[in-house]
Amino acid sequence: MDGHTALAPKIVAGRTQSKYHPLPWVGERVQVSCPIDLENVVGTTISCTGKKNDGTTVAIPVTVTRVTGSRITWEFRR
Numbered sequence: 001m002d003g004h005t006a007l008a009p010k011i012v013a014g015r016t017q018s019k020y021h022p023l024p025w026v027g028e029r030v031q032v033s034c035p036i037d038l039e040n041v042v043g044t045t046i047s048c049t050g051k052k053n054d055g056t057t058v059a060i061p062v063t064v065t066r067v068t069g070s071r072i073t074w075e076f077r078r
Contacts, residue, residue: 006037007072012019012062016048016076020060028052030060038062048076 015070017032029052038046040062066073 005070006039007074008037009034011047012038012046012074016060016062017050019077020050020076030058031066032060034062038064038074040064040067042067 013032013034017030020032021029030052032048032050034046034048036046038044040069043064045061045063048062050058050060052058060076061073062074062076063076064072
């Protein structure tokens with residue numbers, strides 16, 4: 001992507017899902033999907049989607065916060 005490396009959507013979705021609700025008794029679990037690669041440029045944001053068991057969805061913004069060499073640090077908001 002524009003000469004920058006990026007994380008594949010499945011990797012971003014899987015890691016976000018695993019951390020979204022680590023405690024099973026807190027809230028509802030969601031199935032996360034992300035539409036595009038997350039480019040390793042600070043400030044890059046994509047909107048992933050969390051699908052609840054009842055079919056409703058929640059937007060999960062994911063933003064790159066730091067890039068060091070080949071390492072990408074990113075965060076998501078609930």
